[in-house]
Amino acid sequence: MDIGYEELFNKSKIFIDKSIKSRDEGDFEEFQLWASVSLELLGKATLAFIHPSLVVDPNKPKGLLVACGHIDSKDLRSEEFKTIAAKTVFERLNNAINVPRFDSSMKDFCMTLANRRNAELHSASIPFTGVDIEAWLPRFWEVIHTLLEFQGKNLTNFLGNEEGERASTLIHDKTQYLKGLIEARISRHKEKYIEEHGVLDRREIVYDLDEWEQTMTCPSCENEGVIEGEPIDREYKGTDPDNPWINHFDEVYEATKFRCSYCSLKLTGYNEIDFAGMETEFVKDVEDYPDYEADYGND
Numbered sequence: 001m002d003i004g005y006e007e008l009f010n011k012s013k014i015f016i017d018k019s020i021k022s023r024d025e026g027d028f029e030e031f032q033l034w035a036s037v038s039l040e041l042l043g044k045a046t047l048a049f050i051h052p053s054l055v056v057d058p059n060k061p062k063g064l065l066v067a068c069g070h071i072d073s074k075d076l077r078s079e080e081f082k083t084i085a086a087k088t089v090f091e092r093l094n095n096a097i098n099v100p101r102f103d104s105s106m107k108d109f110c111m112t113l114a115n116r117r118n119a120e121l122h123s124a125s126i127p128f129t130g131v132d133i134e135a136w137l138p139r140f141w142e143v144i145h146t147l148l149e150f151q152g153k154n155l156t157n158f159l160g161n162e163e164g165e166r167a168s169t170l171i172h173d174k175t176q177y178l179k180g181l182i183e184a185r186i187s188r189h190k191e192k193y194i195e196e197h198g199v200l201d202r203r204e205i206v207y208d209l210d211e212w213e214q215t216m217t218c219p220s221c222e223n224e225g226v227i228e229g230e231p232i233d234r235e236y237k238g239t240d241p242d243n244p245w246i247n248h249f250d251e252v253y254e255a256t257k258f259r260c261s262y263c264s265l266k267l268t269g270y271n272e273i274d275f276a277g278m279e280t281e282f283v284k285d286v287e288d289y290p291d292y293e294a295d296y297g298n299d
Contacts, residue, residue, distance in 0.1 A: 003055045003067060003083060005048040009151070012041035013158060020163060029120075029128040035140060036117035039110060042158075043089040046099065046147045054092060057082040086114040098232040099150045103256050105269040106143050113140070138174035141167040175271075182275040186265065189220040193263040205261050212253060214284055218260040219276045225260030227273075227282060229253030240287070247288040255280045 019034035047054035056063030063081050065071040084092075093099050094107040113136075116127040144167070145155055156164035207215060207226050216227040233252040240246040258267040258278065267273050274280050 003044075003048060003052045005045055005052070005151075008041055008045035008048050008055070012038045012045055015041060016159065020159075028131075028133055029126070031133070032113075032128040032131060033117060033120055036113045039140070039143065040086045040089060040114060042144065042147050043086075043093055043110070044083065046150055047089065047092060047097065049151050050097065054097070055083050057084055087111060090114070093147075095230070098230070098254070099146060100232075100254070101146050101270050102143075102150075103230065103254065103270045105256075106146065109136075109139055110143060138170040142171050142174065145171060178271060179275040182267070182272055186220045186276060189260075189263045189265040193221040207261070211284075211286070214253075214282050216258065216278060216282065218258075218263060218265055219278060220265045221260060221263035223260065223262040225258055225262070225265065227255050227278070228257040228259075229255045229282060232281075234286075237285070249286050249288055250283050251286045253282050253284065255282065 015034045015038035019031050019038060022028075022030035022034060044055050051067070053064055053067035056067050058064075060082050062071060063083075066081055090107045090110045093102050094104060119125045119127045141155070144158065148154055148158055154164070155167045158164070159167060205224070207213075207224075209215070209226065210228075212230070213226050213228050215224040217223075218225040230253060231251055232254045234249045235252070237248040237250055240248060255270065255273045255278070256268075258265070258273055258276075260266075267276055267278075270280060
């Protein structure tokens with residue numbers, strides 16, 4: 001099966017090796033091109049790590065038979081079997097599979113790289129020319145590390161000892177730099193709040209919360225802000241004592257955004273929230289109503 005986990009993982013390694021070779025030869029355009037191909041393949045490998053059916057195009061039913069080992073893809077015509085597009089890969093990793101820390105900002109980063117690759121291959125534009133490698137490479141390795149960690153692997157498994165250590169250093173340096181920026185942002189908003197109000201006094205603002213939001217103490221002004229998240233898990237808690245047809249669940253959310261209407265502090269992405277010293281997960285009680293099918297109308 002050419003959509004199995006090992007096959008996809010190994011092919012991703014082939015393209016990351018091509019990418020690094022291009023980098024070492026000074027061809028930074030090809031370096032980015034092959035890196036983007038490797039990333040998509042590693043994303044598919046991450047899905048196939050759970051089950052190969054997550055990689056096939058659901059609009060091609062025979063693909064599911066391939067994923068389950070009942071048909072060899074080599075026996076099918078090209079129009080009968082396809083894998084999912086890059087956009088679907090990264091959306092599934094973010095929404096359906098919930099790879100830890102693969103939040104919307106990571107998904108958007110991956111799609112930017114995929115769109116540049118498509119423009120490179122399918123148009124006359126040259127989107128990789130003039131791109132500042134140092135600006136995106138630490139983020140690239142961070143995404144790769146996140147996907148590998150979900151698979152129980154690390155950067156050394158993927159890149160070898162020397163390149164793995166080099167990539168880990170870039171991630172660490174970026175992490176420390178970002179942590180410093182977040183600490184400075186919190187301090188700046190705290191100082192501004194004290195200047196305006198004299199003290200860190202608590203006031204009352206009533207937030208109109210959506211189902212994926214919850215209030216949380218702001219690390220800057222210590223008032224209540226709003227944390228936004230993406231659902232990653234749920235635990236059944238029982239039925240409603242007043243209505244046995246309604247089920248209650250503890251819905252677990254991974255934090256993705258924070259905003260405070262008191263001091264205007266904003267944090268975006270798992271890392272920024274984590275570096276701010278805030279909880280990166282929160283739980284909400286949700287009600288699940290039974291979904292009855294419409295009557296057939298044949299009574």
